[in-house]
Amino acid sequence: MHPALNIAIKAARRAGQIINRASNDVDLLKVTSKQPNDFVTEVDKAAEAVIIETLREAYPGYGILAEESGQSAGQGGDSEYEWIIDPLDGTTNFIHGLPQYAVSIALAKAGVVEQAVIFDPNRNELFTATRGAGAFLNERRIRVSKRLKLAGALLGTGFPYREFDKIDTYMEIFKELTMKTAGMRRPGAASLDLANVACGRYDGFWEFGLAPWDIAAGSLLISEAGGLVSDLRGDNKYLETGNLVAGTPKVFAPLLKLIEGKLAESVRG
Numbered sequence: 106m107h108p109a110l111n112i113a114i115k116a117a118r119r120a121g122q123i124i125n126r127a128s129n130d131v132d133l134l135k136v137t138s139k140q141p142n143d144f145v146t147e148v149d150k151a152a153e154a155v156i157i158e159t160l161r162e163a164y165p166g167y168g169i170l171a172e173e174s175g176q177s178a179g180q181g182g183d184s185e186y187e188w189i190i191d192p193l194d195g196t197t198n199f200i201h202g203l204p205q206y207a208v209s210i211a212l213a214k215a216g217v218v219e220q221a222v223i224f225d226p227n228r229n230e231l232f233t234a235t236r237g238a239g240a241f242l243n244e245r246r247i248r249v250s251k252r253l254k255l256a257g258a259l260l261g262t263g264f265p266y267r268e269f270d271k272i273d274t275y276m277e278i279f280k281e282l283t284m285k286t287a288g289m290r291r292p293g294a295a296s297l298d299l300a301n302v303a304c305g306r307y308d309g310f311w312e313f314g315l316a317p318w319d320i321a322a323g324s325l326l327i328s329e330a331g332g333l334v335s336d337l338r339g340d341n342k343y344l345e346t347g348n349l350v351a352g353t354p355k356v357f358a359p360l361l362k363l364i365e366g367k368l369a370e371s372v373r374g
Contacts, residue, residue, distance in 0.1 A: 121226035195294030211321035261298035299323025309352030
């Protein structure tokens, strides 16, 4: 296992301990709103602090992009390496006592994700990936599902609450996919949705307006598990655009085609 991946796992588990302890007393948490439908708690901040402390101790020169504290350079200036951190993906679920949230940590080199960790503290499920070395769930190799068609596929998604201007187009896509698939699921934690694609629980995923920390780790998991990931144009700029489509090799193509078609219709309309 790559040394950086080991450190990321250590950081994720330390954050998971903080989250698990706090989950017993969610009614006592102080919750603030960053923007509509986007919340932060003292648990998010404490989990992020312990992650950064763990990563900085091992790799002080690496940059950091974290949801709560923002972006910072490593000691000694800029580095081509950057940790991308979501200390508690699914905060809204967490504050309502819904056990669907995770810690997500990725390491990118020159903008390309090389290491990935997603830790679900509720189920004690640890998803890991190293570029070129495969994806794993609790040290067991995982692969995307063998689903061959969009028909019968189970998809994950999330409402575009950061980009309300896309909501009408999103609902049109949602409606058509509901009719053409086995169904859609919107649990509210994109990192876990992507991990579930990687291990075959979902056959695909799509969402608009995500942040880099929502998708960095999960995108590598999927590609290392044999799946495909792109932005809405079929390119690899999803970390920049925040728009992502993913799936098994056979589900990905018709899913992307349908989404592209609906987006084109909305522009013409």
